[in-house]
Amino acid sequence: MRVRSGSFERGISVADDTPLTYEPLREDWDRALFIAPHPDDIEYGGAAAVARWTRQGKSVIYTMVTSGEAGIDAIPPEEAGPLREGEQRAAAEIVGVDVVEFLGFPDGTIEYGLPLRRELARAVRRHRPDIVVTGNHRETYGAGFLNQADHIAVGRAVLDGVRDAGNRWVFRDLLDDGLEPWGGVREVWMAGSPDSRHAVDTSDTFEVGMQSLHAHREYIDGLGEGGDPTDFLEEIARQAGIRLGCQYAVPFEVLSP
Numbered sequence: 001m002r003v004r005s006g007s008f009e010r011g012i013s014v015a016d017d018t019p020l021t022y023e024p025l026r027e028d029w030d031r032a033l034f035i036a037p038h039p040d041d042i043e044y045g046g047a048a049a050v051a052r053w054t055r056q057g058k059s060v061i062y063t064m065v066t067s068g069e070a071g072i073d074a075i076p077p078e079e080a081g082p083l084r085e086g087e088q089r090a091a092a093e094i095v096g097v098d099v100v101e102f103l104g105f106p107d108g109t110i111e112y113g114l115p116l117r118r119e120l121a122r123a124v125r126r127h128r129p130d131i132v133v134t135g136n137h138r139e140t141y142g143a144g145f146l147n148q149a150d151h152i153a154v155g156r157a158v159l160d161g162v163r164d165a166g167n168r169w170v171f172r173d174l175l176d177d178g179l180e181p182w183g184g185v186r187e188v189w190m191a192g193s194p195d196s197r198h199a200v201d202t203s204d205t206f207e208v209g210m211q212s213l214h215a216h217r218e219y220i221d222g223l224g225e226g227g228d229p230t231d232f233l234e235e236i237a238r239q240a241g242i243r244l245g246c247q248y249a250v251p252f253e254v255l256s257p
């Protein structure tokens with residue numbers, strides 16, 4: 001859903017389709033499942049929001065679709081996979097997340113399809129979250145910045161997997177594994193979406209979010225000179241904060257299943 005240019009109450013016409021102000025995300029929930037394709041994806045902004053939620057006493061669980069084994073040019077996948085799993089666990093711990101699971105799909109070549117939907121539905125039924133958080137499934141991040149294939153496949157499959165999790169007659173083999181349907185997901189939130197209209201205030205947790213990013217030490221080193229995204233992420237969080245009315249914020253697109 002997009003906001004039409006010129007449709008704001010202030011009557012200001014904008015060049016792009018993004019809103020001038022963000023609505024705050026709801027915080028009347030207890031358990032969130034954050035599903036991401038790769039170790040480091042959550043730390044590109046989302047971790048600061050996670051830190052806020054865990055400080056409020058909420059439970060957040062991370063499900064990583066791959067182990068990020070194709071993410072470091074100089075390190076072969078069989079070494080990089082376990083290394084990156086360790087970095088992800090350390091990053092999670094910093095923001096108060098102690099359950100991190102890895103589904104073992106192939107990094108870089110995830111295919112959207114029934115096997116992926118089934119495993120995501122399985123994760124939703126296992127953890128029974130109120131909120132599912134994931135990344136942007138659209139082709140771009142807006143303004144011509146191309147999204148990545150795994151991100152598009154996973155984001156799309158999360159939306160479907162949430163529905164599948166609630167339907168007894170879809171993926172009936174999950175019932176055989178003792179996993180009853182779970183239709184309790186109230187909203188799906190997509191980080192990094194060009195259609196974001198909501199945000200969460202991360203002024204108090206921006207720094208801890210950055211610490212969790214830097215738990216991905218080998219990965220960031222592997223990006224080489226100028227690869228550290230700290231400044232870039234600070235700028236994005238600051239811009240989002242202006243739209244929410246605080247110092248730093250993380251924007252999300254909100255979808256109701």
Ligand SMILES: [Zn+2]
Binds near residue numbers: 038
């Ligand atoms: Zn990624």
